[in-house]
Structures are given as structure tokens and as C-alpha cells.
Amino acid sequence: MNEQVVEMFFTLGDSSAKEIMDQIIAGTGVMVPEPEIRIFASWRFKFCDVAPDVWERIQPVIYERIANLHDKGKVRFRMLDPFQQRRWSL
Numbered sequence: 001m002n003e004q005v006v007e008m009f010f011t012l013g014d015s016s017a018k019e020i021m022d023q024i025i026a027g028t029g030v031m032v033p034e035p036e037i038r039i040f041a042s043w044r045f046k047f048c049d050v051a052p053d054v055w056e057r058i059q060p061v062i063y064e065r066i067a068n069l070h071d072k073g074k075v076r077f078r079m080l081d082p083f084q085q086r087r088w089s090l
Contacts, residue, residue, distance in 0.1 A: 003046060004046065004048070004052075004055045005036075005044060005045065005046050005047070006021070006024075006044075006045045006047070006062065007037075007042070007044040007045070008021075008042070008043055008075050008076070009041050009042050009076040010041045010042075010043060010074070010075050010076075011075060011076065017035070017038075017041075017043045018032070018035070020069065020074060020075065021043070021045060023065070023069075024062055024065045024066055024069070025058075025062070028058045028061055029058075030047065030054065030058060031049075033045055033046060033048070
């Protein structure tokens with residue numbers, strides 16, 4: 001089974017990685033889990049409790065929000081998309 005994971009490198013600044021992840025997921029109906037991995041600025045969130053159809057539906061929203069935060073210099077990221085086996089990197 002494929003994983004439903006968001007993995008990011010956060011830049012140092014005024015917001016915590018957890019606060020930023022809360023902003024990314026806000027309004028999707030999904031709860032942000034505790035990070036599976038936290039190594040320096042690299043955080044990995046595993047969304048095990050999200051139904052595959054919901055995960056697929058919120059992927060574009062998550063991607064757009066992370067891309068906007070990247071453009072503002074808040075995050076550098078890699079997002080793993082288990083359904084289409086793509087990797088997005090900025």
C-alpha cells in the first residue's frame with residue numbers, strides 16, 4: 001500500500017513547522033498528525049487516517065499552499081504523491 005505523506009524542509013523563521021503545516025491543511029477537513037520524523041528542518045507527516053479518495057482530492061490544495069509558502073521563502077519542500085508516484089520539488 002502506498003503512503004500518504006507530506007515531507008518538507010522548513011526555513012528558519014518566526015513560525016514553527018507545526019504551525020505552517022496547520023496552515024497548509026486548514027479547511028481540508030483533515031487533522032494534522034504529529035510528525036513521524038523531525039530532523040533539524042526536515043519534517044515528515046504521515047496521514048494514515050485519511051481515506052484515499054479524500055487524500056487524492058486535497059492534493060492540489062496542499063500543493064498550491066506549499067508552493068505559495070515556498071515563493072514567500074517559508075519552506076523548501078518535497079511532497080510524495082502515492083497515487084501517481086510523482087515527486088514535487090522546489
